Amino acid sequence: xxxxxxxxxxxxxxxxxxxxxxxxxxxxxxxxxxxxxxxxxxxxxxxxxxxxxxxxxxxxxxxxxxxxxxxxxxxxxxxxxxxxxxxxxxxxxxxxxxxxxxxxxxxxxxxxxxxxxxxxxxxxxxxxxxxxxxxxxxxxxxxxxxxxxxxxxxxxxxxxxxxxxxxxxxxxxxxxxxxxxxxxxxxxxxxxxxxxxxxxxxxxxxxxxxxxxxxxxxxxxxxxxxxxxxxxxxxxxxxxxxxxxxxxxxxxxxxxxxxxxxxxxxxxxxxxxxxxxxxxxxxxxxxxxxxxxxxxxxxxxxxxxxxxxxxxxxxxxxxxxxxxxxxxxxxxxxxxxxxxxxxxxxxxxxxxxxxxxxxxxxxxxxxxxxxxxxxxxxxxxxxxxxxxxxxxxxxxxxxxxxxxxxxxxxxxxxxxxxxxxxxxxxxxxxxxxxxxxxxxxxxxxxxxxxxxxxxxxxxxxxxxxxxxxxxxxxxxxxxxxxxxxxxxxxxxxxxxxxxxxxxxxxxxxxxxxxxxxxxxxxxxxxxxxxxxxxxxxxxxxxxxxxxxxxxxxxxxxxxxxxxxxxxxxxxxxxxxxxxxxxxxxxxxxxxxxxxxxxxxxxxxxxxxxxxxxxxxxxxxxxxxxxxxxxxxxxxxxxxxxxxxxxxxxxxxxxxxxxxxxxxxxxxxxxxxxxxxxxxxxxxxxxxxxxxxxxxxxxxxxxxxxxxxxxxxxxxxxxxxxxxxxxxxxxxxxxxxxxxxxxxxxxxxxxxxxxxxxxxxxxxxxxxxxxxxxxxxxxxxxxxxxxxxx
DNA sequence: CAGTGAGCGAGCTTCCGCTTGACTT
Numbered sequence: 093x094x095x096x097x098x099x100x101x102x103x104x105x106x107x108x109x110x111x112x113x114x115x116x117x118x119x120x121x122x123x124x125x126x127x128x129x130x131x132x133x134x135x136x137x138x139x140x141x142x143x144x145x146x147x148x149x150x151x152x153x154x155x156x157x158x159x160x161x162x163x164x165x166x167x168x169x170x171x172x173x174x175x176x177x178x179x180x181x182x183x184x185x186x187x188x189x190x191x192x193x194x195x196x197x198x199x200x201x202x203x204x205x206x207x208x209x210x211x212x213x214x215x216x217x218x219x220x221x222x223x224x225x226x227x228x229x230x231x232x233x234x235x236x237x238x239x240x241x242x243x244x245x246x247x248x249x250x251x252x253x254x255x256x257x258x259x260x261x262x263x264x265x266x267x268x269x270x271x272x273x274x275x276x277x278x279x280x281x282x283x284x285x286x287x288x289x290x291x292x293x294x295x296x297x298x299x300x301x302x303x304x305x306x307x308x309x310x311x312x313x314x315x316x317x318x319x320x321x322x323x324x325x326x327x328x329x330x331x332x333x334x335x336x337x338x339x340x341x342x343x344x345x346x347x348x349x350x351x352x353x354x355x356x357x358x359x360x361x362x363x364x365x366x367x368x369x370x371x372x373x374x375x376x377x378x379x380x381x382x383x384x385x386x387x388x389x390x391x392x393x394x395x396x397x398x399x400x401x402x403x404x405x406x407x408x409x410x411x412x413x414x415x416x417x418x419x420x421x422x423x424x425x426x427x428x429x430x431x432x433x434x435x436x437x438x439x440x441x442x443x444x445x446x447x448x449x450x451x452x453x454x455x456x457x458x459x460x461x462x463x464x465x466x467x468x469x470x471x472x473x474x475x476x477x478x479x480x481x482x483x484x485x486x487x488x489x490x491x492x493x494x495x496x497x498x499x500x501x502x503x504x505x506x507x508x509x510x511x512x513x514x515x516x517x518x519x520x521x522x523x524x525x526x527x528x529x530x531x532x533x534x535x536x537x538x539x540x541x542x543x544x545x546x547x548x549x550x551x552x553x554x555x556x557x558x559x560x561x562x563x564x565x566x567x568x569x570x571x572x573x574x575x576x577x578x579x580x581x582x583x584x585x586x587x588x589x590x591x592x593x594x595x596x597x598x599x600x601x602x603x604x605x606x607x608x609x610x611x612x613x614x615x616x617x618x619x620x621x622x623x624x625x626x627x628x629x630x631x632x633x634x635x636x637x638x639x640x641x642x643x644x645x646x647x648x649x650x651x652x653x654x655x656x657x658x659x660x661x662x663x664x665x666x667x668x669x670x671x672x673x674x675x676x677x678x679x680x681x682x683x684x685x686x687x688x689x690x691x692x693x694x695x696x697x698x699x700x701x702x703x704x705x706x707x708x709x710x711x712x713x714x715x716x717x718x719x720x721x722x723x724x725x726x727x728x729x730x731x732x733x734x735x736x737x738x739x740x741x742x743x744x745x746x747x748x749x750x751x752x753x754x755x756x757x758x759x760x761x762x763x764x765x766x767x768x769x770x771x772x773x774x775x776x777x778x779x780x781x782x783x784x785x786x787x788x789x790x791x792x793x794x795x796x797x798x799x800x801x802x803x804x805x806x807x808x809x810x811x812x813x814x815x816x817x818x819x820x821x822x823x824x825x826x827x828x829x830x831x832x833x834x835x836x837x838x839x840x841x842x843x844x845x846x847x848x849x850x851x852x853x854x855x856x857x858x859x860x861x862x863x864x865x866x867x868x869x870x871x872x873x874x875x876x877x878x879x880x881x
Numbered sequence: 882c883a884g885t886g887a888g889c890g891a892g893c894t895t896c897c898g899c900t901t902g903a904c905t906t
Contacts, residue, residue, distance in 0.1 A: 115899065115900065116899090116900065116901085117900085117901075135900080135901095136899085136900080137899085137900045137901060137902095138898080138899030138900025138901080139898070139899045139900070140899090140900095142898090142899095143896090165901090165902095166900095187899090188899085191898095192898060192899055193899080195898095195899090196899065196900095242898095245897080245898085246896090246897075246898085248896095248897095249896050249897045249898085250895095250896055250897080251896085252896065252897095253895055253896025253897075254895060254896060255895095255896095256895085256896090257894075257895035257896075258894085258895075260895085261893090261894065261895080266893075266894060267893080267894040267895080268894085268895080269894080269895045269896070270895080270896080271895080271896045271897070272896075272897075273896085273897065274896085274897090383901085387901090395899090395900090567897085567898095568897085568898060568899090570897095570898055570899060570900080571897065571898060571899095574897090574898090575897090578896095712885090712886045713885080713886055714885060714886070717885095717886065719886085723887095728887090729886090731885080731886050733884090733885080733886085754884085755884065767884095769883085769884055770883095770884080771882085771883040771884055771885095772882075772883055772884085772885085773882060773883060774883095776883065776884085778883085778884080783882080783883050783884090785882095785883090828906085830905095830906040833906085834906095835906055837906085842906050843906095844905095844906085
């Protein structure tokens with residue numbers, strides 16, 4: 093009988109009077125604690141229903157009626173929510189208060205079959221007990237205008253993506269993609285690269301001096317620069333000549349007060365930027381670590397465009413700053429969001445408890461949390477008070493004058509905790525100036541003129557691309573990281589390091605009454621973790637600009653957002669808006685489909701001196717390649733794949749011809765030839781059917797046979813240390829150490845090892861049995877793929 | 882993991898935004 097009673101009780105608990113549905117499970121957990129036992133809080137895990145994945149799933153002929161389905165991975169959630177909703181007295185839809193959140197509530201209402209009389213819609217912007225109990229007191233109904241604005245957004249994106257992508261499959265390469273967000277992101281990178289390519293560096297001569305100050309306060313150095321720059325070396329030298337006999341005097345000292353204010357608390361975009369600049373994190377790494385911290389309740393939600401802090405947080409920050417630094421450092425501030433299209437459904441990213449200044453765990457977590465804590469605290473601290481000093485120094489033999497700048501921090505304020513970094517590494521270092529008096533004579537230690545070159549605009553990093561996209565109002569906090577990975581997966585862009593080149597520059601020094609000219613060397617153009625367009629990226633971008641200029645326009649998203657806003661305000665019907673867009677758009681799609689020839693980006697480089705045939709570069713099935721001979725000539729042309737870092741636009745005839753020098757015999761080892769070649773994955777040496785990749789520092793054009801043997805031996809040793817077990821009677825069966833732990837390899841097929849078996853002690857029989865029992869992982873993958881369709 | 886590059890045609894690919902795990906060789 094007790095068993096029976098227990099069963100009844102369990103059933104009763106699952107039948108809560110109130111069911112609250114939010115988007116995120118972590119949020120559900122927190123809120124449940126605030127609401128008490130009459131409320132069961134569950135999560136929808138984001139969107140639950142979407143356009144059918146295959147096909148357009150928009151009935152263009154019938155007012156663009158969308159065809160929705162519950163997403164396959166949400167069927168389980170919906171089943172559970174449905175049974176809870178059916179028995180609840182009231183269902184509270186508590187999804188985010190933005191377009192997407194409103195749509196989620198509507199889809200839930202539809203899919204769960206909710207009735208108006210026991211459905212309420214509530215919203216809150218911060219996860220505090222006060223905010224939630226307030227929200228419960230002020231329920232509303234679903235805002236269908238807002239829902240329709242979301243449908244317009246969704247349908248527009250599907251139309252653009254699913255009508256343009258097939259054009260690319262036909263005209264450029266299969267499996268490519270285009271979209272409102274990704275195509276513009278690629279365009280930014282392509283156009284930046286063009287700017288860099290077309291950039292003509294100019295130079296001028298910058299003059300700097302080191303003076304000696306020698307007065308009652310003691311002896312000190314004073315660094316100063318000449319505001320005027322010289323265009324020619326002769327002018328710079330002539331100026332230094334003038335300085336030889338000159339007298340230098342302090343002509344004026346000007347001091348003025350200044351201040352610095354803290355940056356606002358983090359949004360997704362600014363967190364990604366600072367984690368990139370200060371911690372060297374990729375955008376996706378930042379989001380992964382932030383997600384962990386969020387799930388553990390350490391920080392608030394990490395996908396937000398709001399800089400707002402809850403009153404609770406403001407109070408906690410004030411208290412914490414007071415405790416740590418004292419009253420003078422406290423300054424409560426409310427920041428206003430200036431970002432285009434911000435929806436502000438959440439708070440800024442901040443520590444849940446500001447009294448916790450650190451967290452446990454691996455370095456990434458600790459560093460990211462520390463960054464968030466400091467940024468939040470600093471945002472609520474007093475301005476830094478500065479004193480800036482400008483000293484002008486007269487030159488007796490010239491009407492030019494030197495200028496020395498100094499900055500003294502009178503009160504550090506928020507700088508005690510945190511200072512935002514900037515993307516361009518400013519070389520300006522301003523320090524404290526020695527005490528000086530007007531009219532004071534300065535001793536000259538040295539004056540130098542240095543040839544300085546103008547810099548091209550910088551290439552984007554992942555984080556600076558996110559910043560730019562946000563400025564343009566393109567993409568959302570939840571899509572910045574996925575967008576960057578999509579355009580890399582499609583091979584439109586690559587994230588790479590590039591070696592710089594050595595550049596010479598003039599350096600002229602006046603010291604001890606003599607002028608000495610030297611030529612110095614510096615490295616320029618060195619890049620680390622920057623985004624470069626690929627040939628495909630450039631080609632597709634050029635194509636899309638030509639035929640879909642309006643969608644590629646940087647203002648396209650902003651202008652459709654304006655229309656979505658009108659729909660949200662009930663001023664326009666969503667399918668009316670889509671109709672106006674689709675007419676001319678679809679006509680253009682049809683028109684473009686008519687064009688027969690493929691885009692190959694072919695470029696004639698010149699003539700091969702050996703054969704007298706034309707040399708081309710173009711995009712082939714496997715990427716960019718060089719070609720000797722014409723395609724329509726009776727003799728088959730020769731082909732060679734291009735190397736990483738080479739582009740159709742930049743490659744020269746000589747570089748292209750060098751590609752045909754491979755594969756090349758470099759010597760012998762153990763009675764077999766060693767050849768060096770360039771394959772799909774870069775340069776390699778081949779010995780007895782074994783490929784070994786060259787290291788970054790090896791040059792395939794000059795590699796010696798000795799180095800080749802070294803690489804082959806290295807690979808053999810690595811293979812030995814990765815081998816856990818071998819069986820002499822069956823050399824094709826091995827137990828190996830892989831990226832995801834030990835596995836069994838039989839004749840190039842891989843098998844997982846059951847958890848209860850120790851890989852070190854597996855016998856041949858056991859290995860074969862495991863293989864027998866489970867299909868090979870590689871086969872399984874293709875089988876699953878085929879079934880999924 | 883690897884040195885490829887005809888042309889045809891079947892059958893496939895694709896968007897943006899909300900959210901987390903499952904799973905990887």
